[in-house]
Amino acid sequence: MKPLLSLSALIDQINERVGQAVKWLILLMVIISSLNASVRYAFNYSSNAWLEVQWYLFATVFLLCAGYTLLRNEHIRIDVVCGRLARPTQIWIDILGTIFFLFPMVILIMTLAWPMFMKSFTHLEMSGDAGGLIRWPVKLLIPVGFFLLLLQGISELIKKIAILTGDIPDPGEHGHHHHTAADGEAA
Incomplete structure (x- = not known):
């Protein structure tokens, strides 16, 4: 189980870093949105490119x-029912939900999104709006984002199994795990 917990820790670290980096885009999005609205009202000028930058962010x-x-x-x-169940039952629901719902949905979306991205990339698809942006970068975000979600689903599955086998302690209903690759213990 230690190699799988090490893999889980690596996946957690990747998504943690991505999340910490990307959350700063929210501030950028607010600034751009505010400036865009101010320019539109003050100077009666609007730009499709800046609106699309907001959507892309x-x-x-x-x-x-x-x-x-x-x-x-x-x-x-939706914890109305699940929240009243015993913790091992909740963990099994998470495991089965990950395997039978999360994984198939993520794989389906990645499978459908990749050709859409490739078509957009090879044709250098542009926005249909005047002054709009190139589309392939935002379309690439779909398979990349769902790949990161797939990786995290794998990590969560590993951790849930490790909890059931007693390899790591259960952080409880609302906790998340940070374990070290060296010892597999929760930190």
């Missing part, structure tokens, strides 16, 4: 932080 945050959100256990859950 939102897409970047949303897609690249999906794995980070799962790592932090901040994703949307």
Whole structure:
């Protein structure tokens, strides 16, 4: 189990770093949005490119932080029933949900998104709006973001199995794991 926990720690570190870096784009998005609105009202001028930059930044945050959100256990859950179940049952629900819902959905979206990105990239697709931006970079975010989510799903699956086998302690319903590769223990 130690090699798998080391892999899990590496995946956690990747998504942690991506999340910490990408969250600064929210500030940039707010600044651009404020400036865009100010220019539009003060000078009666608007730019499709700047509007699309806002959309691209939102897409970047949303897609690249999906794995980070799962790592932090901040994703949307419906715990009305599950929250009343015994902790081992909750862990099994997470394991089965990851295997039968998260993984197939992520793989399907990545499979469908890659050809869409490639077509956009090879044709150098541009926005249909006047002054709009090139489209392939934002379309690349879809398979990349879902790949990061897939990796985090693998990490969470490893950790849930390790909890059930007693290899790491259970952080509880709302905790997330930070374990070291050297000892496999939760920190």
